[in-house]
Amino acid sequence: MTILNDQFFDSLASSTLDTLEAETLPAACYTDEEFHAFEKAALFEHEWLCVGRAEWLEEPGDFFTVTRADEPIIVSRTRGGSIKALSAVCQHRAMLVAEGHGNARAFVCPYHHWTYDLDGTLVGAPAMSRTCNFDKKSAALPEIRHEIWHGFIFINLDAEAAPLAPRLAGVEDVVANYAFEDLRGPRPEEPTIFPWNWKVMLENNNDGYHASRLHAGPLHDFIPSGLASFPEVPADSAGYYRLNGTLHKNAAFNATQKAVFPVFPKLTEEEQNRLLFVNLPPSLSLVVLNDTVLYLIMDPRTAGSHALTIGTLMVPEALDDPLYELKMKMNDTAVEEIVGQDFHVDELVQQGLRSRFAPRGRYSWQEGAQRLLNVWLVDRYRAEWDRRRGPSAPVTRLHA
Known part of the structure; x- marks a missing residue:
């Protein structure tokens, strides 16, 4: 019961x-x-869920992966130096495109080699040219909200959640x-x-x-x-x-x-x-x-x-x-x-x-x-x- x-x-x-x-x-x-x-x-x-520290991502291409609420997530530093939190799930067949942590030029799905830039943009999808109405722009890795509070990186799976920083004024x-x-x-x-x-x-x-x-x-x-x-x-x-x-x-x-x-x-x-x-x-x-x-x-x-x-x-x-x-x-x-x-x-x-x-x-x-x-x-x-x-x-x- x-x-x-x-x-x-x-x-x-x-x-x-x-x-x-x-x-x-x-x-x-x-x-x-x-x-x-x-x-x-x-x-x-x-x-808002803490996933790590900003200094874990010192150089462009540095990344680490976590799972929160059963969602596999990549946190990376882009070529431009910003931090992004992305779904780690390939938008083709749901294979994870990254594991562990390290430095990468791009995230390459090991299953079918779809390739994503560090900001989640899909830049390569082999043998998809014949697929009807396939739009690479719409197949980017979904971005997840994040905030940095005193060096700690937080993510939030709720797109409508109130920002973190104002709620920590106390x-x-x-x-x-x-x-x-x-x-x-x-x-x-x-x-x-x-x-x-x-x-x-x-x-x-x-x-x-x-x-x-x-x-x-x-x-x-x-x-x-x-x-x-x-x-x-x-x-x-x-x-x-x-x-x-x-x-x-x-x-x-x-x-x-x-x-x-x-x-x-x-x-x-x-x-x-x-x-x-x-x-x-x-x-x-x-x-x-x-x-x-x-x-x-x-x-x-x-x-x-x-x-x-x-x-x-x-x-x-x-x-x-x-x-x-x-x-x-x-x-x-x-x-x-x-x-x-x-x-x-x-x-x-x-x-x-x-x-x-x-x-x-x-x-x-x-x-x-x-x-x-x-x-x-x-x-x-x-x-x-x-x-x-x-x-x-x-x-x-x-x-x-």
Whole structure:
């Protein structure tokens, strides 16, 4: 029997109340495949999705491929230097015209050798001269909307979606001094598939409550849960954030407990005594220290799994430090220990959510970021449910 009914969606309102009154989302939001398909339509086919970084495309012809909401996509830099997001699907017989990443003069379909320029224009179609009413201009690779926000590339499959940048005004002030667009880092490894829902991943990465408990010890004690705060953002914001005070200046996750790369030069004294966690659901989460930024790009695959790309950014000159490799190894050792604890919890939470005893639990004040995510999600779930019920249905959107 379907869970998608008025009663289910009405029940989500309790997850958007003030943090000390709210309860968690129903377990089905994390485990049910029918709900996952609904969520794909509600979120991933209409929202801005992070696919990578602009510096991955330094030269004309550079490209990389991703899949979002089951759509194969090429992101490339054209001969003129602009960035394009294109469908990777050949307009002849639906073969994919590119895989992986690299540099290309053109995209050549390996099946029948239709050839597309870097901007998606069809420039070659062998043996098609006898085909009636064949128009090469109409057979270009479809272009997909994209925006670049502080160096992060976002795509949107919905041609009618509101632009991204104006909806991030509520986080601009808090990220301004980090200058994400100027940062650089090694290209991340290929995505890894993890056996838990993407929301479990996003929630854990922004949960101030568990930090002093799960991660208790010298690698994390200088960032106590009691110094977490969860500023409100405008109701229509495409992102939200968490701040967490630190017990000493320029704290970092390594054996020294302090930044080992150059501190971002524009940071204020206040910013140097806290960490920042920025979230642009449903696909990007940032852990912002004062010398490095850890970014996580999420791509759901099923109700119980998602692909995750993890990358690191820092000021460009840090990459030329003769001790760069040793410093990164020290950072990575600490981060891997902390992340290993998180991943173990994430996997067990997903198992618990499948239980008949999975609760709709209550929140601590240190879980304010979860409530902010709930507000973002439920507004979009209700909007999609209203669309499905048709124009005669009452409007039930919870926030403007």
